[in-house]
Amino acid sequence: AFALSGYPAGAVMQASAGNKLRFISFSDGMLDKALAKNRAYKSVEIPADVYGTAEPGTVIGVNNMLIAPNSLSADVVEKIVASVFDHLDEFQAENANAKQIDPAASLSLAIPLHAGAARYFEK
Known part of the structure; x- marks a missing residue:
């Protein structure tokens, strides 16, 4: 999913109720390619404890x-x-x-x- 939201996001918290979530990693070079397309995008690491995932996740974010x-x-x-x-x-x-x-x-x-x-x- 791609949604602009601060974390923890309510929709993701709802999805985690009764479900085990994990972050899907970007393919090699794809995050850099996406970030290069738009200066407003930045790389954001969401700590594992935010959604109870086994690993932290790297996502595309923006500054509000x-x-x-x-x-x-x-x-x-x-x-x-x-x-x-x-x-x-x-x-x-x-x-x-x-x-x-x-x-x-x-x-x-x-x-x-x-x-x-x-x-x-x-x-």
């Missing part, structure tokens, strides 16, 4: 992004970015998917940062 128009004030965008990243520990305590947020990933997105987000990361 909050998209803002260039017309939105840089000051407002900087405040939004600061609200998320300056309180990431609180966000992660409340949301399992937030534990996967890596602020450094914001610096290697497939689209340019808004001026306000760039200003936040330059500090």
Whole structure:
């Protein structure tokens, strides 16, 4: 299956109820070929304990992004970015998917940062 979701994904958790799951590995070179097709894709390793598999799995993933128009004030965008990243520990305590947020990933997105987000990361 190919679905964009943070993990653990509810649908996969449901599939694992009463079923033994395993990750299917990519053929040699195929992951690199897929990643080369689109800069937005990245390789993600899902730990074995997430779905109770015998081995971790390597999957194709994407970074989630909050998209803002260039017309939105840089000051407002900087405040939004600061609200998320300056309180990431609180966000992660409340949301399992937030534990996967890596602020450094914001610096290697497939689209340019808004001026306000760039200003936040330059500090």
